[in-house]
Amino acid sequence: MLGELLAAWIGRQRWFGGKGRPIDELSIDSDVELTSGLRHLIVAVWQEGSRDRYQILLGERDSLPDRLSHSLIGTIGDVYLYDAVHDADRTSWLLDGMAHDETRSGLRMRHVPGVTIDTTPRSLVLGAEQSNTSLVFGDAYICKLFRRLIPGVNPELEIVTALAARNAPHIAQPYGWIETDLDGTDTTLAIMQEFLSTANDGWDLALASVRDLYASLPELPASEAGGDFAAESLRLGAATARVHQELAQAFPTDVIEVHEVKRMAEGFRRRLGRAVAEVPELRAYVSAIEAAYHEVELLTNEVPVQRVHGDYHLGQVMRTPTDWVVLDFEGEPGQPLAERRAMSSPLRDVAGMLRSFDYAARHLLADQSQAADLEPRAQEWADRNRTAFLDGYVEGGGVITRADAALLRAFELSKAVYEVVYEARNRPSWMAIPLAAFRPRGI
Numbered sequence: 001m002l003g004e005l006l007a008a009w010i011g012r013q014r015w016f017g018g019k020g021r022p023i024d025e026l027s028i029d030s031d032v033e034l035t036s037g038l039r040h041l042i043v044a045v046w047q048e049g050s051r052d053r054y055q056i057l058l059g060e061r062d063s064l065p066d067r068l069s070h071s072l073i074g075t076i077g078d079v080y081l082y083d084a085v086h087d088a089d090r091t092s093w094l095l096d097g098m099a100h101d102e103t104r105s106g107l108r109m110r111h112v113p114g115v116t117i118d119t120t121p122r123s124l125v126l127g128a129e130q131s132n133t134s135l136v137f138g139d140a141y142i143c144k145l146f147r148r149l150i151p152g153v154n155p156e157l158e159i160v161t162a163l164a165a166r167n168a169p170h171i172a173q174p175y176g177w178i179e180t181d182l183d184g185t186d187t188t189l190a191i192m193q194e195f196l197s198t199a200n201d202g203w204d205l206a207l208a209s210v211r212d213l214y215a216s217l218p219e220l221p222a223s224e225a226g227g228d229f230a231a232e233s234l235r236l237g238a239a240t241a242r243v244h245q246e247l248a249q250a251f252p253t254d255v256i257e258v259h260e261v262k263r264m265a266e267g268f269r270r271r272l273g274r275a276v277a278e279v280p281e282l283r284a285y286v287s288a289i290e291a292a293y294h295e296v297e298l299l300t301n302e303v304p305v306q307r308v309h310g311d312y313h314l315g316q317v318m319r320t321p322t323d324w325v326v327l328d329f330e331g332e333p334g335q336p337l338a339e340r341r342a343m344s345s346p347l348r349d350v351a352g353m354l355r356s357f358d359y360a361a362r363h364l365l366a367d368q369s370q371a372a373d374l375e376p377r378a379q380e381w382a383d384r385n386r387t388a389f390l391d392g393y394v395e396g397g398g399v400i401t402r403a404d405a406a407l408l409r410a411f412e413l414s415k416a417v418y419e420v421v422y423e424a425r426n427r428p429s430w431m432a433i434p435l436a437a438f439r440p441r442g443i
């Protein structure tokens with residue numbers, strides 16, 4: 001009965017990864033009572049022969065207040081069953097659980113040693129609910145509940161706890177987590193971190209600057225427009241370099257020997273092959289992209305590798321009143337955990353952020369009738385901020401040599417290839433943004 005209710009409900013949830021395919025079966029793999037009226041479920045959803053697992057906080061009440069009516073899953077007898085992430089009366093138990101290191105039938109709630117968790121703030125679900133659900137507790141904590149579960153320790157938890165233990169700057173302090181065994185592996189179910197209540201998202205700040213530039217009349221150069229962003233890009237570059245240094249000290253590092261560098265080009269090519277098979281629009285650019293990847297094969301220097309962010313863009317950084325903070329060290333969503341934790345060149349993150357400046361510059365052109373006139377200004381904004389970011393990165397101690405140009409270019413193109421697939425799947429009207437990266441001028 002409960003399985004049927006959940007099967008009818010789960011397909012409509014924003015975070016459900018199997019949209020568009022029928023659900024053949026839903027089974028309940030685990031059902032743990034956390035406290036009275038709050039259960040933690042892990043369900044397995046079968047679709048066309050493949051299985052995905054999701055976690056659900058299931059609330060139970062004899063009557064459902066209006067404020068929770070949107071979260072109703074169904075009723076069994078006289079009991080209302082609902083998505084309890086929306087119920088602050090129930091989610092407060094998560095704070096208690098982490099504060100007191102509670103364990104319930106293999107579900108382990110833990111706090112970071114040395115921190116004290118205030119159990120009084122009440123939660124709200126963050127508006128931008130995407131593939132995960134984030135609960136913001138007062139202005140103190142943000143607790144991200146992973147919806148689709150992948151066995152293993154989440155790289156975000158692994159990295160922020162390691163960096164926090166070193167007192168590294170530019171991260172949001174971790175406070176606690178929830179974990180369980182899945183397929184015999186320690187698996188992160190949720191992470192709770194410091195909520196940066198007075199910070200702004202890098203993407204929003206960058207867009208405000210681009211808008212300002214487009215609105216400036218008479219046409220001012222990007223350097224003179226009111227909302228120039230270059231000083232921020234410079235600071236962000238320096239912060240990025242610092243984070244890379246901290247990662248290199250907290251985790252093992254290695255080098256890819258010259259004779260192994262060819263393998264990197266093979267990796268770029270494999271991703272391109274898969275992407276072209278999925279998005280035919282990429283076909284026209286394959287030879288240009290291949291030519292850039294060939295340059296990597298000609299490299300005569302070894303490539304230092306280490307843990308990196310892996311999916312670095314302006315939406316992953318926040319500007320507090322004093323500094324930039326880097327979020328979400330999870331690698332690219334959808335990639336296998338081993339790949340997301342693998343060592344890579346820090347240039348991969350640098351390339352990710354350079355792509356993001358192109359995104360910010362081009363994004364506002366999409367619904368502009370004078371897009372063609374504004375393109376040069378978009379190019380100017382992107383160039384200015386890309387340069388500032390690279391300058392900041394080097395000033396901050398990051399290493400980019402002349403010999404790195406080919407690798408940086410290949411990482412940028414490879415990121416754009418990933419983005420084309422991401423946009424084709426999620427926001428088809430945005431696909432023109434990454435496709436522009438393959439044209440000679442890049443924008």
Ligand SMILES: Nc1ncnc2c1ncn2[C@@H]1O[C@H](COP(=O)(O)OP(=O)(O)O)[C@@H](O)[C@H]1O
Binds near residue numbers: 316
């Ligand atoms: N520590 C934090 N403080 C304030 N806001 C945050 C924090 N972490 C995330 N956010 C907000 O939530 C958004 C999504 O967070 P993120 O961790 O990137 O989730 P997702 O993996 O779903 O993209 C961010 O863009 C930011 O606006």
Ligand SMILES: O=P(O)(O)O[C@H]1O[C@H](CO)[C@@H](O[C@H]2O[C@H](CO)[C@@H](O)[C@H](O)[C@H]2O)[C@H](O)[C@H]1O
Binds near residue numbers: 203313314333355
């Ligand atoms: O933040 P996530 O880890 O979920 O990353 C995914 O979604 C991002 C979009 O939100 C996507 O980023 C792309 O779009 C951004 C603008 O929305 C842009 O700043 C990035 O440069 C661009 O890559 C990211 O690729 C994807 O993994």
